[in-house]
Amino acid sequence: MDFVQGQHPPGRRFASIGVVVLLHLALGWVLVSGLAYRIVQVIPQTPIEIRLIKPVTPPPPQWQRSSLPMPSLAPPPPRFIPPPEVQVTQPPETTVTASPVPQIAPGVGNEMATPQPGRGQPGSRPARTPPQLDFSKCGTPAYPDIDAQGTVMVVFTMDITGTISEARVAESSGRSHRHKMLDRLAIDFVLSCKGTPGTVNGKPVPLHGITPITWSLKD
Structure with a gap:
């Protein structure tokens, strides 16, 4: 007996379900007609800026000095310059x-002597x-x-x-x-x-x- 009295009648239960459905429909309508419209109106207010980014060109590769030793170049031989011709004058x-x-x-002692008579040799010449x-x-x-x-x-x-x-x-x-x-x-x-x-x-x-x-x- 108590079990039967504790149960609710079926009409009353359907009425509660209908109220819940109506609340959901009202909420959906509000969202669709009002709030959603505001969201749509607010978002476009921010302008969209589009920038074209220039591609970065990598720098040209730098040539690295070779670590190989430079060949030693011998200096060119000196140019032969002939000595000036010197004329030697022979002494006379x-x-x-x-x-x-x-x-x-x-x-x-150089003049010729005059002949003088002498002893033993009269008129002889010296x-x-x-x-x-x-x-x-x-x-x-x-x-x-x-x-x-x-x-x-x-x-x-x-x-x-x-x-x-x-x-x-x-x-x-x-x-x-x-x-x-x-x-x-x-x-x-x-x-x-x-x-x-x-x-x-x-x-x-x-x-x-x-x-x-x-x-x-x-x-």
């Missing part, structure tokens, strides 16, 4: 000429031997390094020993200072010579003479 040939036989000047003096055998004097030439006339005296004891210039080779040097060298050359004196009756006598000394340059 020097010729010194001396008189082989000096001219004998009058002097003591015995004489000629002097021997050759300047060409005295060597060649050293020619100075000067551009001068000429002939020097030298007067000399050879004593009884055959030595040239005195010499002087009778005629110079020139007027310049260089010619004066030639004159002095000619005197020294004559003084360096030695000869053999002549004799009269077996006794040596001095000799006085003059000789030319010639200095010449030959190209």
Whole structure:
């Protein structure tokens, strides 16, 4: 009995279900007609910005230095430059000429004796031997390094020993200072010579003479 009284009638249950269905329909209509419309109206208010992104171009690859050693290049050989041609001027040939036989000047023991009568030999002439003096055998004097030439006339005296004891210039080779040097060298050359004196009756006598000394340059 109690079980039957506790159950609800079927009409009342259907009424509750209908109320629930109506509430759902009302809620759906509100959503569709009002709220959904607002959502649709609000969303487009934000503008859509579209940007075109340029593709990034990768940088070109950098060439890396090779770790291989660079070949060593030998420097080019120096250019051959021929040395300048030097013309060497040969010194002129020097010729010194001396008189082989000096001219004998009058002097003591050189003049011819006047015949005098003597004991046992009336009118006899004294015995004489000629002097021997050759300047060409005295060597060649050293020619100075000067551009001068000429002939020097030298007067000399050879004593009884055959030595040239005195010499002087009778005629110079020139007027310049260089010619004066030639004159002095000619005197020294004559003084360096030695000869053999002549004799009269077996006794040596001095000799006085003059000789030319010639200095010449030959190209």
